[in-house]
Amino acid sequence: MTQPSEALISATNLSVTHGGAPVLSGVDFTIAPGEIVTVVGPNGSGKSTLIRALIGLEPAATGQVTRQPGLVIGYVPQKLHLDASLPMTVGRFLSLPKRVRDADAAAALVRTGVPGLEGRQITRLSGGQFQRVLLARALLARPQILILDEPTQGLDQPGTAAFYKLIEEVRHETGAAVLMVSHDLHVVMSASDRVICLNGHVCCAGTPRVVSNAPEYRALFGMGTGGAFALYQHVHDHDHDHDEGHGHDPAHPHHAHPQAHGHDHSHTHDCEHDHAG
Numbered sequence: 001m002t003q004p005s006e007a008l009i010s011a012t013n014l015s016v017t018h019g020g021a022p023v024l025s026g027v028d029f030t031i032a033p034g035e036i037v038t039v040v041g042p043n044g045s046g047k048s049t050l051i052r053a054l055i056g057l058e059p060a061a062t063g064q065v066t067r068q069p070g071l072v073i074g075y076v077p078q079k080l081h082l083d084a085s086l087p088m089t090v091g092r093f094l095s096l097p098k099r100v101r102d103a104d105a106a107a108a109l110v111r112t113g114v115p116g117l118e119g120r121q122i123t124r125l126s127g128g129q130f131q132r133v134l135l136a137r138a139l140l141a142r143p144q145i146l147i148l149d150e151p152t153q154g155l156d157q158p159g160t161a162a163f164y165k166l167i168e169e170v171r172h173e174t175g176a177a178v179l180m181v182s183h184d185l186h187v188v189m190s191a192s193d194r195v196i197c198l199n200g201h202v203c204c205a206g207t208p209r210v211v212s213n214a215p216e217y218r219a220l221f222g223m224g225t226g227g228a229f230a231l232y233q234h235v236h237d238h239d240h241d242h243d244e245g246h247g248h249d250p251a252h253p254h255h256a257h258p259q260a261h262g263h264d265h266s267h268t269h270d271c272e273h274d275h276a277g
Helices: 047-054 090-094 102-111 127-139 157-174 185-191 208-212 215-221
Strands: 009-018 021-031 036-040 062-067 073-076 145-149 177-182 194-198 202-206 231-234 269-272
Touching (some): 021 047, 021 194, 047 062, 047 145, 047 177, 102 127, 145 157, 157 177, 157 185, 194 208, 194 215, 202 208
Parallel strands (some): 036 194, 145 177
Antiparallel strands (some): 009 021, 194 202, 231 269
């Protein structure tokens, strides 16, 4: 367990209320440099509230949040509403709120797989392009931690798979910690060092294998291929795309049916597919 003094961000006995109603209670949290931590939970479990509290956008009712002094955060929000009538190019968007060099903006777009979009109107982008531009903007800050709040919401299966593969590549190249929020358990279980299962409080936490076998986790999400999940094995020592779960590309070796994932490698982790939304 990461000690608070070593953590990029830590929370102790964190509680958050909305209009007097409790949203989160008694949450303890840490994330260390270079670590991938994922928060999972059903809709309304407080996942986004936790993220907002950790980065200072949501006040704590009780408890304490500590961020490393001078911590640089790259944040990709769950939703960002832009006025469709407002003329703004991608290049201009990347320079908000702080001006960036054209060469740096171009390099960030290349890295996130959407080169040459600088002159395109931001409101004319597809969902997948927009998420990659948001990621490019976050990376321009050279963050020590990249925080992603359900960044693939609304993307189709191939778009989701490609986006999460990109996240892993970026983490490998930059060494930045990654804190992800998702309801797509199959995605996060495959990539995470540690998983936190949230439902207003921390139900269980640990490695993907520990969490996926925890009674609290199974009670919250259910089990069995007839319900919300299909169990499959996943490994860390190869390039991997993350299935959306609703459809699989049979032409792709990593998009086989979940029960037919037969990778023969070490370091397997139990992974669960969340179709519940």
